[in-house]
Every structure is written in structure tokens, then in C-alpha cells.
Amino acid sequence: MVGEFSEKKVAYIEKMGNLLSTYNRLIFCSVDNVQSQQMHSIRKELRGKGEMLMGKNTLMRKVIKDRSEAGDATSLDKQLYEKIVEQGSLVGNLGILFTNEEFDIIQDIIKNNRIQAPARVGSIAPLDVIIPAGNTGLEPGTTSFFQALQLNTKIVKGAVEIVTEKKVLAVGEKVDNSTAVLLQKLKIKPFFYGLQISNIFDNGEVYGADVLELKDDFFSSTLKSCIKNLTCLSLETGISIPSSFPHTISHGFKNLVSICLATEFTFEEYGAASMIDAIKSGKVQAAPECCTINTTDATNTQVEEEQADEEDEDMGLGLFD
Numbered sequence: 001m002v003g004e005f006s007e008k009k010v011a012y013i014e015k016m017g018n019l020l021s022t023y024n025r026l027i028f029c030s031v032d033n034v035q036s037q038q039m040h041s042i043r044k045e046l047r048g049k050g051e052m053l054m055g056k057n058t059l060m061r062k063v064i065k066d067r068s069e070a071g072d073a074t075s076l077d078k079q080l081y082e083k084i085v086e087q088g089s090l091v092g093n094l095g096i097l098f099t100n101e102e103f104d105i106i107q108d109i110i111k112n113n114r115i116q117a118p119a120r121v122g123s124i125a126p127l128d129v130i131i132p133a134g135n136t137g138l139e140p141g142t143t144s145f146f147q148a149l150q151l152n153t154k155i156v157k158g159a160v161e162i163v164t165e166k167k168v169l170a171v172g173e174k175v176d177n178s179t180a181v182l183l184q185k186l187k188i189k190p191f192f193y194g195l196q197i198s199n200i201f202d203n204g205e206v207y208g209a210d211v212l213e214l215k216d217d218f219f220s221s222t223l224k225s226c227i228k229n230l231t232c233l234s235l236e237t238g239i240s241i242p243s244s245f246p247h248t249i250s251h252g253f254k255n256l257v258s259i260c261l262a263t264e265f266t267f268e269e270y271g272a273a274s275m276i277d278a279i280k281s282g283k284v285q286a287a288p289e290c291c292t293i294n295t296t297d298a299t300n301t302q303v304e305e306e307q308a309d310e311e312d313e314d315m316g317l318g319l320f321d
Contacts, residue, residue, distance in 0.1 A: 050099030114194030
């Protein structure tokens, strides 16, 4: 038995070493409550995209440590040991998913292999569980279950109706007997079990699972918001930047148009038509509005400047009288 176990151990060390040499992206996943059929489906969909490795944490830590201390250790080997093993991240019922693919592809495989399950007594809630308000269809004799969880109920047409929704479980809480029985009677299966990503090691950098929820539209909207704020700041302070320059030119042109409206002066470069005709024809348009800076002082300054501009444009000539 000892010899057989030793051979398996050596084979495992060799396999993990080959995976560490082949893949630069490691996803550490919790496999609590994951069924064997789920693991089989995940491994099947990962073919050609990555590999899932399970084993004892002590053996995994030893392999990573030995590679980091070897004479031919790479920078990734050392970073993996320093940022994962030394930080105590390789603990619990974990598996390592090795891949070089984009994380979105792997995340979709993980999400597609979740299964819905009831809340069992003693299990840990992976998410908040809220019982909604409304008719439950249960007979009045079951009100004791609702009272145990302090849910407000009333009897409507011979059935128990929940008056207001209530959160009966929070993330990390243990499911007690009363909650499990009530959810079962209401036919609520609140949990979805599957691989839970805990940490991501990507070419020497370590991230949490929440990073995978940041999509391209988030970065795009954030970048646009920053550009708008910088443009507004530039216009308020008079410090020109590339994004504010078109607005500055447009505002200057509007001021010249105001003078033309008051004096009937026309631009030679613009043509023989009067500026009034140009405005009526839609050839002259106002500059795009810029967002306002989210401070009280900046808002007041902008309002005062707009009022001053209106007074300057009128110039006391009674143009529209």
C-alpha cells in the first residue's frame, strides 16, 4: 500500500508540475456541495481550454513551494508561492483550474454547470434568501412555521398569505431546521451549487472573483464619465485640453454670432447670407452641452456666467422688441 501510494503521489506531483509549466492562469475554486456529475460535465467542457486539478492542499502547497525554491524557478513560480501559498489562500476544499483562455469563457462554463438545490439543514447560505409577500397556498394550520420565523401573515380565502417579504437567510448563515422546513413547504429552492471562484492568479497578479463581473461596458462608461468631468473642469478653469477645445471654439463662435445678431455684421468667410438667415436655416447650431461639475461652487459659478453671457448678448439694444 505504501509503495502504491508513493507512486500515485509522485505521479500527482509530476502532473501538477506539467500543468504549472503549461498554463499561466490559475483559478482557485471552492468545490463545496459540487456533485461528481457536475465535475464530470465541467471537465468535459474544459477539454482544449483548460484542466481541473483536485488534491490535498498540503501536497499542492509543497509542489508550489518546491518549484519556487528550485534552481530553475521562474518569476511566476516565485510569485505564485508568495501571493498564494504564503498569503494563506490555498486552504479549504479547493481545486485549481488551469487555463490560458479568456476568463469569460471559463466563467460561462462554470455558470452553465450550476444546479438548483433546496436549503438543507446545516448548510451554509451562499446568498441572501428572501421570502416574497403574497399568497402561499398553504392551509391555516401551517401558520406556526411562519411564526417561528417572525413572518407577518393573514388568512385570505382559506390560505396563508405573507403580508410583507422578509429575508430569512443572509450570506454565510447556517440553515436551521425551521427555515429549511418552511422553504420546502413553499417549494423554494434558493441555492445554486457549483464551482465558486475564490482567487485568480493571472501571470503573476492575483484578483478576486468580483473582477470577472467587470465587463467592457463598465470600463467604457467609466472612461466617458471621466472625460466629461475633465472637460467640465477645463471649461470652468480656462485650462484647455483636447476634449474641451471643440467646446471652447464653439462657444467663441456663438459669441461672434451674438455680435452679428446685434450689429447685422456678417462674416466674409461665411458667405453673403446674413447670420440671422444662417441661424434660421439651421446652419449655425449651439455647442453641445457639457456636464456640470458636481460641486455647489462650480454650479453657482456656471449659473452666474450664463446670466452674464445673456446680458452681454442682449447688449441693451432691444433686438427682439
